[in-house]
Amino acid sequence: xxxxxxxxxxxxxxxxxxxxxxxxxxxxxxxxxxxxxxxxxxxxxxxxxxxxxxxxxxxxxxxxxxxxxxxxxxxxxxxxxxxxxxxxxxxxxxxxxxxxxxxxxxxxxxxxxxxxxxxxxxxxxxxxxxxxxxxxxxxxxxxxxxxxxxxxxxxxxxxxxxxxxxxxxxxxxxxxxxxxxxxxxxxxxxxxxxxxxxxxxxxxxxxxxxxxxxxxxxxxxxxxxxxxxxxxxxxxxxxxxxxxxxxxxxxxxxxxxxxxxxxxxxxxxxxxxxxxxxxxxxxxxxxxxxxxxxxxxxxxxxxxxxxxxxxxxxxxxxxxxxxxxxxxxxxxxxxxxxxxxxxxxxxxxxxxxxxxxxx
Amino acid sequence: xxxxxxxxxxxxxxxxxxxxxxxxxxxxxxxxxxxxxxxxxxxxxxxxxxxxxxxxxxxxxxxxxxxxxxxxxxxxxxxxxxxxxxxxxxxxxxxxxxxxxxxxxxxxxxxxxxxxxxxxxxxxxxxxxxxxxxxxxxxxxxxxxxxxxxxxxxxxxxxxxxxxxxxxxxxxxxxxxxxxxxxxxxxxxxxxxxxxxxxxxxxxxxxxxxxxxxxxxxxxxxxxxxxxxxxxxxxxxxxxxxxxxxxxxxxxxxxxxxxxxxxxxxxxxxxxxxxxxxxxxxxxxxxxxxxxxxxxxxxxxxxxxxxxxxxxxxxxxxxxxxxxx
Numbered sequence: 224x225x226x227x228x229x230x231x232x233x234x235x236x237x238x239x240x241x242x243x244x245x246x247x248x249x250x251x252x253x254x255x256x257x258x259x260x261x262x263x264x265x266x267x268x269x270x271x272x273x274x275x276x277x278x279x280x281x282x283x284x285x286x287x288x289x290x291x292x293x294x295x296x297x298x299x300x301x302x303x304x305x306x307x308x309x310x311x312x313x314x315x316x317x318x319x320x321x322x323x324x325x326x327x328x329x330x331x332x333x334x335x336x337x338x339x340x341x342x343x344x345x346x347x348x349x350x351x352x353x354x355x356x357x358x359x360x361x362x363x364x365x366x367x368x369x370x371x372x373x374x375x376x377x378x379x380x381x382x383x384x385x386x387x388x389x390x391x392x393x394x395x396x397x398x399x400x401x402x403x404x405x406x407x408x409x410x411x412x413x414x415x416x417x418x419x420x421x422x423x424x425x426x427x428x429x430x431x432x433x434x435x436x437x438x439x440x441x442x443x444x445x446x447x448x449x450x451x452x453x454x455x456x457x458x459x460x461x462x463x464x465x466x467x468x469x470x471x472x473x474x475x476x477x478x479x480x481x482x483x484x485x486x487x488x489x490x491x492x493x494x495x496x497x498x499x500x501x502x503x504x505x506x507x508x509x510x511x512x513x514x515x516x517x518x519x520x521x522x523x524x525x526x527x528x529x530x531x532x533x534x535x536x537x538x539x540x541x542x543x544x545x546x547x548x549x550x551x552x553x554x555x556x557x558x559x560x561x562x563x564x565x566x567x568x569x570x571x572x573x574x575x576x577x578x579x580x581x582x
Numbered sequence: 583x584x585x586x587x588x589x590x591x592x593x594x595x596x597x598x599x600x601x602x603x604x605x606x607x608x609x610x611x612x613x614x615x616x617x618x619x620x621x622x623x624x625x626x627x628x629x630x631x632x633x634x635x636x637x638x639x640x641x642x643x644x645x646x647x648x649x650x651x652x653x654x655x656x657x658x659x660x661x662x663x664x665x666x667x668x669x670x671x672x673x674x675x676x677x678x679x680x681x682x683x684x685x686x687x688x689x690x691x692x693x694x695x696x697x698x699x700x701x702x703x704x705x706x707x708x709x710x711x712x713x714x715x716x717x718x719x720x721x722x723x724x725x726x727x728x729x730x731x732x733x734x735x736x737x738x739x740x741x742x743x744x745x746x747x748x749x750x751x752x753x754x755x756x757x758x759x760x761x762x763x764x765x766x767x768x769x770x771x772x773x774x775x776x777x778x779x780x781x782x783x784x785x786x787x788x789x790x791x792x793x794x795x796x797x798x799x800x801x802x803x804x805x806x807x808x809x810x811x812x813x814x815x816x817x818x819x820x821x822x823x824x825x826x827x828x829x830x831x832x833x834x835x836x837x838x839x840x841x842x843x844x845x846x847x848x849x850x851x852x853x854x855x856x857x858x859x860x861x862x863x864x865x866x867x868x869x870x871x872x873x874x875x876x877x878x879x880x881x882x883x884x885x886x887x888x889x890x891x892x893x894x895x896x897x898x899x900x901x902x903x904x905x906x907x
Contacts, residue, residue, distance in 0.1 A: 298655070332688035341687045348654060349687035353678045359644050360679070363651020363659075370607070370633055370657070377651070389671065393644030400639055555689040556723050558747035561776060561823035 240453040244517050250291060250448050251512060252526060254283035254505050257307035259530045260316055261479075263538060264323060264337075268483040272542065273323045277338045279304050281446075281478035284504030285410050287311055288451025289378070289473070293459060298346045298364045298377040300357035303338040304410075305350075305380050312345045316534065320541035332555070333547040355381060355388030358407065362397045365405035365462075376462045378406045384415025386432065387423045395470065399436035402467035406458045407433075409470065410445060412477035417490040433470035445473030446504040476502070549575060549582050583766065589759040591733035591766050592622045592698070595740035596660065598770050600630050606744060607652060609636040610645055610662030610698075619664055620700060620759060646672035649695045650680055658744055659695050666701035666753065667710045673718075680749045681724035696743045696750045701729075702794045702844050703876075703890050704757035708883035714793075714845040714876065719751045720822045720854070726750040726775055727821040731796035733764040735819055738773030746775060755794035762797060778825035780832065784814035787838040787900055790829060790855055792818040795842045795891065802896035813900060821851060829855065830863050837868040838903050842891050847875040869907035874899045 261278045268276045279286065282304070290311025293299070301308060309319060318330065322340040325333035331340060331349060341349025348364075350357060361379035368375040385391055386409060398405050411429055413420050426432055433440025439461075443454045451473050458469035476499040480487050487496075512518035553560065553568040560568070574580040586594070599606045608623055614637035617624030627635040638645050642663055649659035663669045669676070676697070683693035703712035720727045726748055730736040736754070743750035781800060791799040796817045803813035816832050818824065833839055839859055841852035852873040859871060874891045882889050 300651075330688050330690060331686060334686050334688060339686070341690060343687070343690035349683060349691050351678055351682070351686065353674055356647060356675060356679050359647025359675065360651040360654065362644075363648035363653075364655050365651070366636075366648065367652045367655030367657050371655070389643055389674070390647055393641050393647055396639055396641065397644045397648055555685045557684070557726070558692065561726070 240456040242449045242452055244515070246291065246452070247448070247508065247512060248517065250287050250452075251505070251508050251518070253287045253291075253307060253310050254448075254508065255526055256316070256530045256533075257283050257286070257310055258505060259527065260319075260534050261306060263534050265479065265483065267323070267538065273337055274325075275337045275483055276323070277304050277482040278479035279306050281476045281499065281504065282410055282412055283307050284448040284508065285445035285451050285473040285475045288448045289380075289408050289455045292452045292455035293376070293378060296346070296373075296375050297459070298348065298361070298368070298375065299380065300348045300361040300364070300377065301350050301380045302354075302357065302382065302385070303350050303352065304382070308380065309340070309342070309345075309347060312342075312347055314342050314345050314347060317537045317540060318342065320537050321544060324541045324544065325546070326541060326544040327547045328541075328544050329547070332551055355385040355390040355394075357381070358385065358388075358394030359390040359397065361405050361407075362394050362401070362403050365398070365403040366401060369404055374463055376404045376406055376459050378408055380408050380410070382415060383409065383411040383413065383420045383423055383429060384418065385409070386429050395433065395436045395468070398468040399438050402465065404462035405468045406455065406462060407468060407470040408455065409472045411472050411474050414477055414481070414487070414491065416481045416485060419491075428472060430470055430472035438468045438470070440470040440472065442472045442474060445475030446502050446507060448504065448508050475504070546582075549580070583768070585763040586733050586766055587760045588730070588733045588736050588755070588762050589620055589622055591736040592740060592754060593624055593626075594766060595737040595744070596623060596626060597629070598737075599658075599660075599741055599744045600626065600634060602770055603658065605656065606658045606660065607634050607636065608660045608662065609638050609649060611638055611640055611664050613637060613662050618662060620756060622662065622698070622754075642668055642670075642672040643675050646675040646680065646695070646697065649697075650675060650683070650693055653693045653695045654683070654691060660744060661695060661697045663697060663699040665707075665711050666699040666715060667713050669697075669699055676719070676725070676751075677722055681722045684748070685724055692747055694747050694749055696740075696752055698740075698752045698754060700756035700759070701753045702755050702757055703881060703886050704794065706883070706886065709881050712881045712886065714843065716753055716821055717845060717849060717851050720851060724749065726823065727753065728775060728819065729753045729755065729793040729821060730819060731755060731758070731793050731817050732762060733766045735773055735779070737766050738771055739775065739819060741770055742772040742775050745772070750775070753793065757794045758797060773819070776820045776823035776825055778819055778828040779817045780828065781815040781817050782813070784812035784836065786812045786836055787840060787903055788814045788816060788832040788836045789840045789842060789896070789900065790816050790818060791842045792821065793844075795844060798891065798893045799842050799896055801893045802900060805893065805897050806900060811900065811904060826858065826862075829858070833859050833863045834866045837866050838907075839867070839871045840874060840896070840899050840903055841871065842874045842896055844876045844890055846878045847873050848878050850875055869903050872899050872903050
């Protein structure tokens with residue numbers, strides 16, 4: 224194997240990246256906050272208080288590990304399951320719950336299903352439901368940042384299912400050709416709704432696919448916060464050094480359903496779930512910290528309780544916030560309303576006044 | 583001012599925009615060294631470098647997806663799709679992403695990408711180098727769709743599109759890329775989007791057309807002059823937003839309407855025009871609205887001249903409309 228091919232396989236040694244006790248504690252707190260919010264959101268949907276929810280339970284270490292390894296100036300192209308990533312950016316949980324409720328304080332103005340939240344100020348791009356489209360967009364962001372001479376990387380988030388999508392190929396191929404400063408962060412959570420990872424591809428791993436595009440792919444234990452953090456730090460460093468993209472496959476598990484509309488008992492065994500619960504990323508980090516005397520059981524319980532109370536307060540506030548104004552339906556189609564919009568809006572307002580339409 | 587072709591006008595617009603604003607970036611297949619298969623981007627690579635004139639891999643979804651990312655970052659990308667017939671791999675990026683970014687994010691993420699694509703028949707291009715599928719894009723809220731028919735409009739509309747805050751599908755009538763010439767103003771002179779142009783005035787009948795259909799419609803109108811039929815020709819220029827006012831004003835004046843486009847009739851753009859006129863100006867009409875269009879078949883190769891609305895077919899259509907009332 225040539226030196227160049229060898230270099231493609233392993234960026235640098237992960238041990239170069241320091242993972243401090245403070246970072247681990249910060250990570251644990253974010254992971255617990257995400258878990259608590261996730262559980263509550265599922266319940267809200269079951270109670271009919273929000274319309275839909277796609278949980279991330281089980282993927283907290285992968286998401287927090289990746290999010291904390293990035294800088295706030297980096298651009299993120301998330302899919303719709305990236306709650307814990309959003310929290311690492313300092314996006315307020317209240318803003319996220321406003322979106323889950325689609326209320327008048329939702330920055331996306333009630334336009335999207337729950338989970339599809341974007342925050343311009345945090346460079347957290349508004350996601351869509353079609354799979355994989357954000358992968359090609361992340362490459363465009365990366366090329367733009369390089370053109371502008373800014374030390375910024377772009378990160379695309381997607382799952383194992385998305386590695387079969389058209390834009391996985393488009394994005395990785397373009398990124399390879401242009402050596403774009405981009406990180407492809409794949410959370411292989413084993414299931415794309417009902418289809419197991421083995422049915423997406425005959426590839427031995429997902430990471431190996433990067434080789435064909437001419438850049439490294441690394442597989443990491445996605446339930447190990449430190450391992451993910453190190454891999455993303457390395458990939459970010461490589462990108463900014465002009466060495467091009469990296470594909471990271473974080474091997475993890477979606478412990479819950481694909482969404483609140485899904486029943487995973489139809490396609491996977493309880494034994495499988497039990498096996499992965501033994502590898503719960505939060506338990507793992509917690510035990511690590513307990514073992515190193517960086518945390519006590521009491522402190523952990525206090526942390527959980529504090530987050531539960533915060534989430535409770537946030538839900539109360541989001542739920543009490545009224546829905547968007549009906550006429551907002553007609554705004555933001557274009558910068559300035561065009562075509563029939565003005566006339567349709569006028570007619571709509573008339574129907575509201577007459578009580579034909581009821582908000 | 584010297585006369586230039588429509589394709590040269592496109593090139594001038596790109597050059598003017600890139601010179602005025604370093605955020606304007608071109609990307610597409612064969613647009614760099616080769617200057618584009620129609621030469622729309624000729625000379626741009628040499629002048630602006632490969633960071634701004636980007637030859638891409640052969641992947642339309644990648645081109646549009648990348649352009650979207652660039653626009654989110656604040657650049658003004660102009661993507662070339664080599665033929666409109668090849669745009670469909672990017673349809674997801676256009677329909678699901680580009681057109682909806684502003685709306686779905688509550689206005690947080692405007693996304694102004696211009697997608698240039700040569701469209702239409704008459705170049706012996708068969709099924710896959712000839713289609714007119716503008717109606718697929720005019721029916722998507724959030725997209726603007728523009729079609730020039732003269733060099734001056736090609737330059738002026740493209741400049742408007744590049745500096746517009748919204749995504750624009752810019753359809754170029756490749757059949758008349760080199761057959762139509764005209765004077766084009768120097769510099770950054772823009773033609774506003776959403777304004778139709780009355781090409782010639784008349785009082786008997788209005789013909790609504792755009793792009794490569796405008797020259798044969800004008801020729802048909804001239805032919806009918808000798809019979810004393812006064813034909814008004816309106817070049818729509820912008821299909822979305824549509825200049826409703828100009829269309830209705832003309833219809834109310836003449837009371838007779840013929841719509842001409844290359845695309846098939848069923849659910850074509852003419853259907854929208856006919857519905858609009860029926861809703862807003864029915865009582866001005868003296869005769870039924872007539873659509874002269876491509877037939878409801880896939881686009882043919884050998885028989886394309888029989889498929890496309892010809893001058894004679896348009897003449898016949900106008901005569902029949904006048905005879906009807």
